[in-house]
Amino acid sequence: MTYEQKNLRVVGTRPIRHDGPDKVTGRANYASDFTLPGMLWGRVLRSPHAHAKVLSINTDKARALPGVKAVITGADLPLPPPGVTQAGESAINTQHLAKNLLARDKVLYDGHPVAAVAAISEAVAREALGLIEIEYEVLPHVIDVDEAMKADAPLLHDDLFTEGVEPRPETPSNIAKRIVVSKGDIEKGFAEADIVIERTYTTKAVHQGYIEPQGCVANYAEDGQAMVWCSSQGQFVIRDLCITMLGMEASSLKVIPAEIGGGFGGKTTVYLEPLALMLSKASGRPVKMTMSRGEVLRATGPHSGSSMTARIGAMKDGTITSAEVVIKFQAGAFPGSPVGAAVMFCSAPYDIPNLSITGYDVVVNIAKVHAYRAPGAPNGAFAFETVLDELAHELKMDPIDFRAKNSAVEGSKSPYGPTYGPLGGIECLSSAKNHPHYKANLGPNQGRGVASGFWINIGGQSAATVVVNRDGTISLVEGCPDIGGSRASLAMMCAEVLGIAAEKVRPSIVDTTAIAFNDVTGGSRVTFATGMAVVQATEDAVRQMRERAAKMWDIEVDQVGWRDGAAQEMNGNRSLTISQIAQKAAKTGGQIMGHASINAAGAGPSLTTHLCDLEVDRETGKITILRYTAFQDAGKAVHPSYVEGQMQGGVVQGIGWALNEEYIHDENGRLENAGFLDYRMPVASDLPMIDAVIIEVPNPNHPFGVRGVGEAPIVPPLAAIANAIYDATGVRMRDLPFSPPKVLAALEAAEKTKANG
């Protein structure tokens, strides 16, 4: 039977999430909720300069302060052997990581750690930081990506030579890498086009904006065994990065996952944990460290600002013949921006015969960027989907019809290589076109924008254990932190296979010593990949229970079926429930536990189309979002509420990015808005209800047809909003964010142009 024909009783329903009550009552423990007896407080001293040589560090006075138990600097953290650790959507260069954890000869951004202390109280730790004497030689800095690419730009690393160009450059530069995706012959394609539009776009660095700042407690024992409590998107990647930094064995470090208060990709690496371990090792006491919001904004994340040019050509009938895109991303202080995803996916919803998309990864003097929800894709879509909108207008075609005409479908070759399996792009577009939202009337100064988006989704390594308890309940053991309702979805898939209620399955996310390695919660992979592991582990438990029933009935196991939470005799009417089997387990071969550890392949991309209505206040430039509807292919929505939640959350982050969020630096390269007052994420009253329409085009590679859903929804909003502003005002805005002063300036400039000509 295929998944589409299965008669599902749990998958697709909306039970209360298992972790919900603890979260709404405040019982759930987040990173900073842990304390240990004798615990010290650690704090980090950070660079006030965007770029400077560190001439000397003197920690004597800090060490002499009563109550200070340990002080560390870069000298205490030897560079690990070169290597790369995979962390979901980021590949982490271990030597760069060490230099990011504690600066050595140079500081590369405002907020770059230079030293850390552990003391008996936070107040003493703060005081100690003030006693550390550092001599800097301030160097010229560069933050803007286009500036950083210039030949005479201040150089961050004198050993950085651009990868991906032949021959290899002889001089170092800030351009870490060039990547190119191409197909066909773009100039031939442009020659075939009746209309070609080329535009340039810029976006500013933005932050993931998770509510919970990074925090951890580390305890390093005399025998070299250590523990870390922290909130992250993957306890295993935290462990692996820590042991690499400290030269420890994997079995010597237990990382215990706390509840996580948001991550969005940003919590797939380490900032504090290795420092806390080092301070604990040096002091012989447990050490707790937490970041302030200012530290979070200055020194974690952010996501790349970018500069992009997109040139797209189409024929009169609406066929896109060619596209050329150049995308430059800020990487932050070390190479490794997500420009590759922008390159591969900006055109991925469409089947375009001639393509050339080039990306540049450019180091600049801000914190090393880190994954942010569909890393890179929103930037690329912002450029691509607004040029598409301009083309549709020029061609006098409906923007949805124009997209549908060029949509990739099953069998189309993706820009990044593989041929697509079943794909929900057309379904999203037609659902949007037929939705009442698309036909609703608009008032004066109001406009509607359309944009689509693509996210690839990943599989990866996941393990699950299904423990059958004597009373028939199930303990589901897994290793992926729950950042979007995955406990509920995984328990539901387990319950579905067993034929019991979701409430009878209790999921827990365990430490690094209690289950096999799991990749991070990232890439929208958990419901897909861990879900697959859970299904296989549950099937393993069912197989064992059928065997036990066969033993109890003294028949062959192939005579025992499984239905509704019980073993069923096929040629008779005997049945044994889970608890009846479990209670006899001691006598039939020991306790029953199903297990699976897999590397899941076959993740299905998620396509999405968004409709946005907004109103522009022409006198103040302020934009109000009036209505927003997201259409997205989930494959199969295991728990529809959490799919809707992901769609709404992604849209809201996209709206914030479009309207107000941006890193603002002063002339010295210091972050001026390192707080939520001036780093303006949306508040609830800024937003209408975000309507979520789930489309289900099943992924054939998953037992229930699941695709990932978490990331795609942040991809279209930037373009949808830009397109809606045009619809409302006739003005094209191409530089994010669309904050009131910028919108007003653009409206006035357009008025002037109109008046003059």
Add this chain to the structure above:
Amino acid sequence: MQYQSPASIDEAVAALASIGGARVLAGGTDLLVQLRSGAASPAAVIDIKNIAGLRTISETADGFRIGAAVSGAEITDHEALVRAWPGVTEAAGLIGSTQVQGRASLGGNVCNASPAADTTPALIAARAIAEIVGPGGKRSIPVEQIATGPGKTSLASGEIVVSFLLPKRPASSADAYLRLIPRTEMDIAVAGAAVSLTLAEDGTIADARVGIGAVAPTPLVLDASFLVGTTLDEAVLAKLAEAAGAAARPIDDKRGTIDYRRKVVGVLAKRAALIAYERAKGAR
């Protein structure tokens, strides 16, 4: 750091005068933020929330007396006050969020002396008088004389603002306050404007007063005498917008440019005037 919670104004004044560098604590929504960030580290904080007279709103023959420590939520809950001073009360209601509303006071808003304080322009337009008690006794001053620059006030050491007096409302009279923030709440004004109008029998404006905020080191009184005798036609509104922009002395910063602030304060003054005018017509 010491914490004291006196029960009377005299005790509070005595405590402030005796401990060098002591600060008044009302709702704490500015002060606690400053303590946490290390921007302030006073030797003592003197909590004035337990002084009965500072926590009440009373209606007298001369108008309203609002205790300096009354919270935003208490102000917006007071029906008679909201009816008489819709602009002042909407300004108080704009501060922060539901949580902040439970604590934030007028005294704190005015004495924190932020250029962007939301209630100060509205209190200015209302011709509010601040009653002050200090070691030297009592005095009363117009509210615009309290802030002298960002974070600076004219209060002498040991002085506490105990209440704000709002005059009695004549018939056909109302006020309005508008601010621009990039979000809808939890933000700081990029510009703000308050207008209080009294209409004559024939619907023309008999009295007008305008306060603007976030466009100069302190909230300002705008000379709006040209509104008197008009019915706010297009030309008058344009003149008001221009006057507000011209009176502004804004700065370029991360929240807005000089040019933007000048324009927007004019737009807000115009819109607030129209709202006040409509309200005044309804308040016959």
